[in-house]
Amino acid sequence: MTFKYNIYGLRVGSRFKLGVYPQSSFKGTADVLIKKAKISRPEEGLERTVYKPYSVYNTDLYFLDVMGIAKYLVKGDNEVLLEKYPEANWQDVFAFLFDSIFTVILVKNNIFVFHASAVSFGKKSFMFCGTAGIGKSTLAASLAANKGAKIIEDDKCLVQYNKKTGKFQIKNQYPFIELWKPQLGFVKKIKGLVPKSRIRKNIQKFRIDIQEHRPKRAINLDQIILLNMSNMEDTIQYTEIKGIQKVNVVKNYSHMHHVVPALGKNKEHFMAISKIVQGIPVHSINKSRLTKLEDFIRYIEEEVI
Amino acid sequence: MKSINKQLVDLKGKVVWMASYPKSGNTWFRCFLSALLTGKIDINRINTDGIFSSRHLFDGVTDIDSRLLDEEEAKLRMGNVYRFHLQYSSKLEFTKVHDAYSFDRNGNPIFPTDISHHVIYLVRNPLDVVASFANHSNTTKDHSIQLMNKKNGYLVKQKNGLNINNQLPQLMYDWSGHVLSWLDQTVIPVTILRYEDTKKDAVANFQRVMQSIGIKVSRKKVKEAVELAEFDKLRSMEEAGGFREKVATVKNFFRSGKSGGYRDELTINQVDKILEQHHRVMTRLEYHVPTFSV
Numbered sequence: 001m002t003f004k005y006n007i008y009g010l011r012v013g014s015r016f017k018l019g020v021y022p023q024s025s026f027k028g029t030a031d032v033l034i035k036k037a038k039i040s041r042p043e044e045g046l047e048r049t050v051y052k053p054y055s056v057y058n059t060d061l062y063f064l065d066v067m068g069i070a071k072y073l074v075k076g077d078n079e080v081l082l083e084k085y086p087e088a089n090w091q092d093v094f095a096f097l098f099d100s101i102f103t104v105i106l107v108k109n110n111i112f113v114f115h116a117s118a119v120s121f122g123k124k125s126f127m128f129c130g131t132a133g134i135g136k137s138t139l140a141a142s143l144a145a146n147k148g149a150k151i152i153e154d155d156k157c158l159v160q161y162n163k164k165t166g167k168f169q170i171k172n173q174y175p176f177i178e179l180w181k182p183q184l185g186f187v188k189k190i191k192g193l194v195p196k197s198r199i200r201k202n203i204q205k206f207r208i209d210i211q212e213h214r215p216k217r218a219i220n221l222d223q224i225i226l227l228n229m230s231n232m233e234d235t236i237q238y239t240e241i242k243g244i245q246k247v248n249v250v251k252n253y254s255h256m257h258h259v260v261p262a263l264g265k266n267k268e269h270f271m272a273i274s275k276i277v278q279g280i281p282v283h284s285i286n287k288s289r290l291t292k293l294e295d296f297i298r299y300i301e302e303e304v305i
Numbered sequence: 306m307k308s309i310n311k312q313l314v315d316l317k318g319k320v321v322w323m324a325s326y327p328k329s330g331n332t333w334f335r336c337f338l339s340a341l342l343t344g345k346i347d348i349n350r351i352n353t354d355g356i357f358s359s360r361h362l363f364d365g366v367t368d369i370d371s372r373l374l375d376e377e378e379a380k381l382r383m384g385n386v387y388r389f390h391l392q393y394s395s396k397l398e399f400t401k402v403h404d405a406y407s408f409d410r411n412g413n414p415i416f417p418t419d420i421s422h423h424v425i426y427l428v429r430n431p432l433d434v435v436a437s438f439a440n441h442s443n444t445t446k447d448h449s450i451q452l453m454n455k456k457n458g459y460l461v462k463q464k465n466g467l468n469i470n471n472q473l474p475q476l477m478y479d480w481s482g483h484v485l486s487w488l489d490q491t492v493i494p495v496t497i498l499r500y501e502d503t504k505k506d507a508v509a510n511f512q513r514v515m516q517s518i519g520i521k522v523s524r525k526k527v528k529e530a531v532e533l534a535e536f537d538k539l540r541s542m543e544e545a546g547g548f549r550e551k552v553a554t555v556k557n558f559f560r561s562g563k564s565g566g567y568r569d570e571l572t573i574n575q576v577d578k579i580l581e582q583h584h585r586v587m588t589r590l591e592y593h594v595p596t597f598s599v
Binding site: 052053054055064066067068095096099100131132133180181182199200202203204205256258259 | 360361364365366367368369370372373374375378381382385386388389464465466467468469470471
């Protein structure tokens with residue numbers, strides 16, 4: 001039996017149910033097949049291969065050992081093998097599958113997601129890129145709770161080109177947003193959010209179903225905003241990034257961009273980012289850690305949206 | 306004499322841990338070191354090798370989002386993260402640490418012995434740490450004392466399970482526990498650098514520390530670096546251009562830097578609370594323990 005899923009546009013088949021991830025339907029062969037198997041760390045000495053303490057990767061494979069949880073092996077661009085540690089629970093196995101492993105599968109298939117949240121106001125959408133902890137989720141949740149925005153995506157965003165309209169668009173691909181316990185106050189204020197479960201038993205982060213809340217159609221991407229934080233003065237600096245610098249800067253906001261070169265996808269990555277930023281304005285916002293959330297959101301409303 | 310840089314290259318693959326309880330002179334020492342290695346000082350570009358608890362480093366080496374790991378799971382991997390990181394170093398690294406010397410759940414030290422060249426343990430009279438730490442954390446002196454006396458005190462442990470800071474949570478124990486964890490471990494050589502001694506004679510003490518880790522450097526070079534990293538100059542730089550390592554809600558990182566300032570800043574009751582818990586370790590470190598209180 002094969003369970004079917006749509007993951008960022010990829011048709012994924014799995015020999016077992018992927019926890020809370022909603023099933024999909026498609027005809028024909030899956031682009032990627034997930035199955036259980038015994039997995040060993042790839043042997044030493046392979047050419048052009050990155051060997052790290054818990055991962056090994058090259059153009060053909062990506063191996064990740066999350067000790068105590070599971071070992072994962074992505075083979076080529078169409079097969080994922082998974083071996084759960086006996087003491088682990090499936091909820092934990094899926095947490096890492098949905099994160100690092102999904103991203104690697106996408107990269108192998110020339111799909112590059114941004115480490116970003118995205119919201120829409122009517123027919124416009126805005127993508128806020130930034131590293132973990134910069135406040136992407138809080139910003140998106142706050143804009144939705146207080147300013148009527150719709151959350152399109154919370155952590156990983158796929159920007160797609162629409163040949164018919166000639167525009168770049170964002171459509172919800174991942175059916176959940178994931179919020180920390182202190183951020184859950186927003187959930188009650190946002191229509192259509194349904195809390196599902198913790199991501200992991202021992203982690204205070206919760207998975208919220210946004211299928212009833214998200215915009216149902218793809219929304220044109222109006223602007224890419226790169227969020228950065230400093231300990232300096234309480235000022236917000238808003239700078240447009242221009243020319244080729246756009247590509248150089250924006251590609252560092254791809255999720256797990258550090259594995260892209262060894263996976264042999266440098267050229268594809270560069271081309272994909274280059275195409276996107278040619279059509280979309282890119283701004284950088286440097287805010288201070290001193291900046292209060294309400295002041296920052298007011299700034300976003302007045303200066304950006 | 307070999308140049309400092311050549312001596313550092315000879316020791317590549319190893320690390321010197323610059324370990325301290327917060328506000329004990331770690332940044333000052335890093336500024337001195339940066340001046341010694343580069344001949345200049347910019348407090349926003351201190352030329353040492355980061356902090357052990359860096360989440361960015363951890364995530365990049367493990368390919369795992371560390372926010373998905375609990376503290377014990379992260380600890381199990383920290384040694385390997387640093388071991389891997391050092392494979393790519395081109396010289397001896399100097400890494401800042403606020404964690405106590407502690408162990409993972411399998412009983413292995415989180416600081417791997419095989420890559421550890423030396424520990425510089427920077428320490429300051431805890432009575433003076435109180436006000437400085439309170440200013441640094443934008444909190445009260447009483448709260449600062451509470452943390453310094455907490456047996457399982459942490460740095461950067463967020464409330465309500467939130468775990469998104471750019472540093473991993475750092476177990477420090479209480480002030481005495483932090484000191485003893487580093488001084489009583491026997492597998493990595495330790496040199497103690499008391500803040501108060503540095504204030505009295507920075508040149509002699511910084512030179513002593515460099516010699517203890519096996520780096521030969523002339524008194525003239527040390528003197529030049531000390532002059533570049535004078536406290537007043539660092540403070541002026543902060544006033545002119547800010548300091549990115551400062552906690553945002555705090556006015557100044559470089560405050561008074563005074564030794565013995567506690568006499569004007571702490572109440573007798575606050576002094577008592579520190580002495581009660583830490584007088585033994587203070588005595589061991591040859592700090593004066595006011596007799597009226599113990």
